[in-house]
Amino acid sequence: MALLEVEQLSVSFDRRNGPAVDAVRNVSFALDAGMTLGIVGESGSGKSQSAMALLGLLPPNARVAGSASYDGQDMLRLDRRTMNKLRGDRIAIVFQDPMTSLNPFLTIERQLTEPLQTHRRCSRREARRCAIEALERVRIPDAARRIGMYPHEFSGGMRQRVTIAMALMTRPRLLIADEPTTALDVTVQAQIVDLLRELTCDTGMAMILITHDMGVVAGLCDDVLVMYQGRAVEHADAASLFAAPTHPHTISLMNARPPLKRPSIESVPAEGPR
Amino acid sequence: MTMMTTITLSPHVLRFSRNRTALLSCAILACVAFACFFGPVWLAQDPSRSDWAALSLPPTLLGGHWFGTDELGRDLFVRTLIGGRVSLEVGLLATLVACSIGVAYGACAGYFGGRIDALMMRVVDIMYAVPYMLIAILMMTLFGRAFYLVVLTISAFSWLDMARVVRGQTLSLRTREFVDAARSIGVSGPMIVVRHIVPNLIGVVVVYATVMAPGIVLTESVLSFLGLGVQEPMTSWGVLIEDGAQKLEAMPWLLLCPAAMLCATLYCIGFVGDALRDALDPREH
Numbered sequence: 001m002a003l004l005e006v007e008q009l010s011v012s013f014d015r016r017n018g019p020a021v022d023a024v025r026n027v028s029f030a031l032d033a034g035m036t037l038g039i040v041g042e043s044g045s046g047k048s049q050s051a052m053a054l055l056g057l058l059p060p061n062a063r064v065a066g067s068a069s070y071d072g073q074d075m076l077r078l079d080r081r082t083m084n085k086l087r088g089d090r091i092a093i094v095f096q097d098p099m100t101s102l103n104p105f106l107t108i109e110r111q112l113t114e115p116l117q118t119h120r121r122c123s124r125r126e127a128r129r130c131a132i133e134a135l136e137r138v139r140i141p142d143a144a145r146r147i148g149m150y151p152h153e154f155s156g157g158m159r160q161r162v163t164i165a166m167a168l169m170t171r172p173r174l175l176i177a178d179e180p181t182t183a184l185d186v187t188v189q190a191q192i193v194d195l196l197r198e199l200t201c202d203t204g205m206a207m208i209l210i211t212h213d214m215g216v217v218a219g220l221c222d223d224v225l226v227m228y229q230g231r232a233v234e235h236a237d238a239a240s241l242f243a244a245p246t247h248p249h250t251i252s253l254m255n256a257r258p259p260l261k262r263p264s265i266e267s268v269p270a271e272g273p274r
Numbered sequence: 275m276t277m278m279t280t281i282t283l284s285p286h287v288l289r290f291s292r293n294r295t296a297l298l299s300c301a302i303l304a305c306v307a308f309a310c311f312f313g314p315v316w317l318a319q320d321p322s323r324s325d326w327a328a329l330s331l332p333p334t335l336l337g338g339h340w341f342g343t344d345e346l347g348r349d350l351f352v353r354t355l356i357g358g359r360v361s362l363e364v365g366l367l368a369t370l371v372a373c374s375i376g377v378a379y380g381a382c383a384g385y386f387g388g389r390i391d392a393l394m395m396r397v398v399d400i401m402y403a404v405p406y407m408l409i410a411i412l413m414m415t416l417f418g419r420a421f422y423l424v425v426l427t428i429s430a431f432s433w434l435d436m437a438r439v440v441r442g443q444t445l446s447l448r449t450r451e452f453v454d455a456a457r458s459i460g461v462s463g464p465m466i467v468v469r470h471i472v473p474n475l476i477g478v479v480v481v482y483a484t485v486m487a488p489g490i491v492l493t494e495s496v497l498s499f500l501g502l503g504v505q506e507p508m509t510s511w512g513v514l515i516e517d518g519a520q521k522l523e524a525m526p527w528l529l530l531c532p533a534a535m536l537c538a539t540l541y542c543i544g545f546v547g548d549a550l551r552d553a554l555d556p557r558e559h
Contacts, residue, residue: 055458057458080462084461087458087459087460088458088459092458093458095451095454095458097451100450101455102455103452103455103456103474104452106470114461115460118459118461152557166459
């Protein structure tokens with residue numbers, strides 16, 4: 001049985017004036033344990049809203065229909081308490097912008113240990129040890145010292161590592177990564193992609209990777225779901241999708257990526273200062 | 275626990291102690307408080323005793339009456355120190371109570387939003403409309419005169435402003451992504467308010483509290499005038515200033531001396547508040 005089975009998921013937002021906006025329409029997919037699914041699409045295609053709907057993080061004016069069964073429970077119909085037990089423990093999410101998804105007033109330690117404090121009974125010392133381990137797992141050097149620092153003392157890439165470490169604290173079975181590389185610069189993006197690949201391999205955790213970057217998808221995903229205007233327009237395994245994309249939107253997304261084999265860039269002959 | 279506090283507290287303390295003005299202000303505040311609470315004991319002088327040889331005496335350093343005397347010959351220095359006890363206690367306690375209520379109320383209203391927010395803020399609006407004189411007089415006739423009633427009455431009105439300020443701040447904080455992140459971890463609403471919202475409010479709260487404190491000290495004198503606060507021969511800075519203002523032309527020192535004490539204290543509180551805000555914000559260097 002699949003770890004997560006989403007059937008006919010729809011999300012619409014009520015508006016005070018005007019008709020409701022359908023952000024996601026009848027999206028279905030399934031995800032097996034240990035697999036990685038990429039959800040790609042342009043901005044506004046409903047990929048983030050689908051993830052938010054799964055975790056019950058939508059604003060109050062959102063209406064969700066369909067079903068999403070995780071381990072036999074329908075995630076869309078859980079009461080708040082059961083949902084709070086599930087998210088952060090079995091299912092974790094990494095947000096797009098690590099500059100804003102960390103609380104500026106709390107030390108890294110406080111934020112890293114929060115999932116443990118919420119879901120596990122463990123002493124402060126134990127939690128601290130786990131937090132340092134988690135930081136080392138995402139390759140932050142000198143973790144024992146850095147754990148006492150505040151988010152603003154970290155660079156963007158390091159902060160994203162921290163949020164990933166935070167998501168992994170409870171060793172979840174499913175990680176939702178909502179555009180984890182979008183806010184980072186290109187070299188750091190590659191590092192984060194590598195890190196995510198290693199972590200999913202090591203822990204056997206399933207991942208839903210939301211992105212608009214076909215390059216990231218190619219590097220990480222087993223399956224790909226292409227979304228366009230709230231609908232799933234193409235769903236295939238990564239290899240066959242890249243070999244033979246069928247939907248025109250998929251093709252245009254691929255073309256939006258600069259070609260890998262391009263003529264080598266010649267450096268501009270410059271006259272140095274004399 | 276101890277490990278945790280040493281790690282998270284020490285940078286704050288360090289940053290605070292780097293601010294010379296704040297350290298000096300702390301020292302002055304400590305001196306004022308010490309003088310108020312132990313000075314009269316040490317001087318061993320009854321604040322209501324009249325010196326018949328020195329009625330309405332201007333301040334003199336040699337005559338033994340540093341702040342002068344009033345028209346009954348009572349030494350103003352001792353009376354100012356005695357009065358400081360009441361004013362400092364009321365100011366500190368009422369500010370603390372008002373801040374706690376205001377922060378808790380405003381943060382809850384702002385975070386939970388929607389109908390809860392609307393209902394909670396309408397309650398605040400209604401409280402605003404009630405004249406506090408009326409409540410003060412009512413309290414006095416119902417419960418008699420007591421120190422804790424003064425604190426209670428003042429805080430009962432001062433928290434309203436704090437609640438509004440905090441609510442406004444919370445409204446903008448709750449849309450920040452780290453709140454979503456906390457929700458996605460499975461942290462419950464009340465815990466998000468405590469762990470994530472309130473620490474982010476510290477700057478606003480500290481600054482607003484230092485703005486609030488002077489008003490509270492002066493409100494106490496109004497309540498005393500109504501009979502709810504302290505009564506003769508006991509006194510407070512507010513009462514002394516109130517009396518002194520009426521005799522300003524004949525005996526200006528009756529106003530100037532206690533007012534100078536009050537101003538010095540309030541200035542120091544302001545500096546300490548500023549430094550606290552800087553020290554508690556991790557992004558300041």
